[in-house]
Amino acid sequence: MAFSPALARLIDAFRVLPGVGAKSAQRMAFHLLQGERAGGAKLATALAEAVEHIQHCQRCRMFTESDYCEICRNERRDATRVCVVESPADVMALEQNTDFRGHYFVLMGRLSPIDGIGPEELGLNILRARLADGPVEELILAVGATVEGEATAQYVAELAERYGASVTRIAQGVPVGGELEYVDAGTLSQAFSGRRPL
CATH class of the missing domain: 1.10.8.420 (RecR Domain 1)
Known part of the structure; x- marks a missing residue:
């Protein structure tokens, strides 16, 4: 019909x-x-x-109706700590579930040369300028553990290190309440290699 x-x-x-x-x-x-x-x-x-x-924030690329988003305009937030995420949904998840009070940088994706997504499409020129201007001391990578996510994390880490910022990555591994026998091999391996002292 x-x-x-x-x-x-x-x-x-x-x-x-x-x-x-x-x-x-x-x-x-x-x-x-x-x-x-x-x-x-x-x-x-x-x-x-x-x-x-709605447009992108000129500093972090989050969605906003003005030149800068509410987080970037908030002078009480720690501008020395920047968390790099893949999407605006990741910002919302971190804001709602953590006590992070730094700034963000939203990639709007991840590196994927096969799909024609390179550093320019992720706005890494904006991040580079932000690192050059300071005062970013710590860049926190909160990107997925996919092949593209790993490549993106490596690229961004190298960029940050060139400007003297320390680079950390959020922990990945066994979910809270998870049983080891049900966790996939890759996740278990990542969790084991990323262990930290108590």
Whole structure:
């Protein structure tokens, strides 16, 4: 069955979201049109406003509506400690679950030459300028343990060391409450090699 052009465009628009396939997109579109038209209009307005007004912070690349995000503008935060993360979602996770009160740098991805993602696409020129201007003393790497994440961590660590910043990496390994027998070999190996004194 062929949908009307407007409905087909709506379904196709939902498919840009991660994890949303044809069936899920169709269900979302039908839901909005069947009983949530006011909610759909509100969603459309909010999305249009976000696309028009939200940009990247000039210092850390987090999402913001002004030149600098709230974290970068906060003078009570420790500017000597910068945590490098892959996405804005990582910033939110750290803010909600840790007591870290330094600054961030958001890569918006990870190095992946096969996908055409190099240092420029990750904004590493901005990080380089930030390291050169100081006062970054510690750069904390909080990137994934994927092959691309490891390559990104190595590249950023070398960059930071050139400017005299110490480099640390968040611990990775066995989750809290995890049983060793159920942990995969790579995670267990990483946890064992990264052990620290009590």
